[in-house]
Amino acid sequence: MSSSAKPLIRVTVWGEYRHEKKNPKVAKLYPQGMHQTIADALAKLGGGDFAVRTATLDEPEHGLSDAVLDSTDVLTWWGHMAHGDVSDAVVAKVRRRVLEGMGLIVLHSGHYSKIFKALMGDTCSLTWREATDKERLWVTCPSHPIARGLPPYIELPAEEMYGEPFGIPTPDELIFISWFTGGEVFRSGATWRRGNGNIFYFRPGHETYPTYHNPLVQQVIANGVRWAHSGLRIKDQAPNMKPLEPLPPDPEAAERPTEGHK
Numbered sequence: 001m002s003s004s005a006k007p008l009i010r011v012t013v014w015g016e017y018r019h020e021k022k023n024p025k026v027a028k029l030y031p032q033g034m035h036q037t038i039a040d041a042l043a044k045l046g047g048g049d050f051a052v053r054t055a056t057l058d059e060p061e062h063g064l065s066d067a068v069l070d071s072t073d074v075l076t077w078w079g080h081m082a083h084g085d086v087s088d089a090v091v092a093k094v095r096r097r098v099l100e101g102m103g104l105i106v107l108h109s110g111h112y113s114k115i116f117k118a119l120m121g122d123t124c125s126l127t128w129r130e131a132t133d134k135e136r137l138w139v140t141c142p143s144h145p146i147a148r149g150l151p152p153y154i155e156l157p158a159e160e161m162y163g164e165p166f167g168i169p170t171p172d173e174l175i176f177i178s179w180f181t182g183g184e185v186f187r188s189g190a191t192w193r194r195g196n197g198n199i200f201y202f203r204p205g206h207e208t209y210p211t212y213h214n215p216l217v218q219q220v221i222a223n224g225v226r227w228a229h230s231g232l233r234i235k236d237q238a239p240n241m242k243p244l245e246p247l248p249p250d251p252e253a254a255e256r257p258t259e260g261h262k
């Protein structure tokens, strides 16, 4: 019997969870960690469609065991001060899952994470400033699912500035462009397809500001989860194909090596 129920989207919110333990200002804003604030918002905004759990750097395998990754439809990633502490083996496992179809949402300083750089194949560098900037994120693609329910722009009264040039490959879709008080602009919301996986980068979220408590920021991340979810896992393989129609005689058949591609 078929069911009309929407598929449950299994979300893992990954947080580095180091700033919150070291900086009292960050701990005050996010007493349970930024990842928990994001996870709580997603659980609420998912309206029963999201099954949300968290994982952090200092757990075994950074909380990203094979069992967790195999039961994650969309992974969100926030890291900053400890990108170098993320094991290359875990990065390789996450990358493989993204290529198979797992969605990935990279937040703020995650632009310099090993996983984002590996998937972008670029520097992912940018200009930055921690000062008194206001940020205004303009929606450049109002019909996009990630922009659903949003006003024409989101204004954040105080944020870290990120400016162009942003060292990313040309995005498949650009959803937001930010303007900052200091005059800079930045491609703040962008998507790519890598293999079978959907990737969304979303800029705001410096740890010393209450950005992840902002309802519109939370809405964007929830929209991003729905957009990135494919429900697919397509294993990478390079099969040898038998022809579907009869082929003419192959004059080089005797000389052709028989071993397959490695």
Ligand code: ZN
Pocket (backbone or CB within 6 Å): 108, 109, 160, 205, 206, 207
């Ligand atoms: Zn930052």
